[in-house]
Amino acid sequence: MAVVVDKSKPFIPLAGSASDGWSTEDEATATCFCGAVQLSFPTLGPGLVNTFVCNCYDCRKITASMFASNFTINDKYLKHIRGQENLTAFGQSKTILRKNMMTNYFCSTCGTLMYRVGSAFPGQSILRIGTVDDFNLHETKLRPRVELFTKDRVCWLPGLENVQKFEGMSGARSGGASGSYSL
Numbered sequence: 001m002a003v004v005v006d007k008s009k010p011f012i013p014l015a016g017s018a019s020d021g022w023s024t025e026d027e028a029t030a031t032c033f034c035g036a037v038q039l040s041f042p043t044l045g046p047g048l049v050n051t052f053v054c055n056c057y058d059c060r061k062i063t064a065s066m067f068a069s070n071f072t073i074n075d076k077y078l079k080h081i082r083g084q085e086n087l088t089a090f091g092q093s094k095t096i097l098r099k100n101m102m103t104n105y106f107c108s109t110c111g112t113l114m115y116r117v118g119s120a121f122p123g124q125s126i127l128r129i130g131t132v133d134d135f136n137l138h139e140t141k142l143r144p145r146v147e148l149f150t151k152d153r154v155c156w157l158p159g160l161e162n163v164q165k166f167e168g169m170s171g172a173r174s175g176g177a178s179g180s181y182s183l
Contacts, residue, residue, distance in 0.1 A: 011136040016110075021133020029081065030131040032112035037083030039114065041127065043141045047077030049124060052146040053160055055153040056168075062104060062113060066154050069129040071142050078115075078125050083107065087114065 010023045018035030022028065023043070031038045042048050049072035059068035091103035100120040106113050116126040129142050147153075147160045151167040159165060 007136045007140050009136065010134045012133050013135060015133075015135075018133075023134035023137060028137055029133045030114065030127055031133050032083070032107035032110055032114060032131065034107060034110035034112075036086045036109045037107045037112070037114055038081040039127070039131075040079045040081055041073045042077045043137060047074050048072075048141070049074055050146065051129070051142050051144045052148055053144045053163075054148045056149040057152060058102070059149075060152075062116075063128075066157055069138075069144060070126050071129055072121070072124050072126050075123050075125055093119075 012021045012023070016031065016033040016035060018031045018038065020029075020035075021031050021038070026042055026044050027040055028043050029038055029040050051071040053067050053069050055067045059070075060066055062068070086108050087105045088108040089103050089105055091101055093099060093101045100118055102116055102118045104113055104116050112131060113128060114131060115128070117124075118126070129138055129144075132138060132142060144160060145163055147163050147165045149168055150159055150165050153159060
């Protein structure tokens with residue numbers, strides 16, 4: 001018998017060392033695995049720009065996985081609750097969008113990638129859905145609406161259902177989808 005779970009209420013399981021994550025109707029936290037870094041962000045627009053899965057080679061490599069599940073936040077709404085001084089930045093401009101700098105911010109204690117900032121997306125930060133403390137948000141407000149770089153998706157992984165899909169960035173950037181994306 002399937003258990004019915006109320007996705008409208010926060011579900012913050014023990015995942016990592018921190019136990020102080022929270023979410024409200026319009027704001028939530030994202031915390032690294034060791035708990036040293038914690039951010040708060042809006043779960044609604046205009047601060048929440050978009051949610052997406054990216055299959056590009058950069059996202060695959062930086063996450064050590066076959067895709068990255070992301071959400072974009074307008075920087076005016078992103079808050080560092082603790083640990084900003086504990087973030088280590090690694091930037092490089094040899095990305096799939098040539099000549100665009102992409103800087104990655106990792107917890108220097110546990111290595112969790114907290115967010116990325118790209119010169120192609122000024123004023124926005126790209127956070128990872130997996131860092132969000134309220135796991136119900138993963139399936140509700142932060143559920144991906146777009147899938148990017150479908151041409152690079154591994155053949156054994158089916159794509160997302162009921163989302164906009166783009167082979168790369170060109171369709172997404174030309175107005176095919178709202179918001180900005182990783183890369």
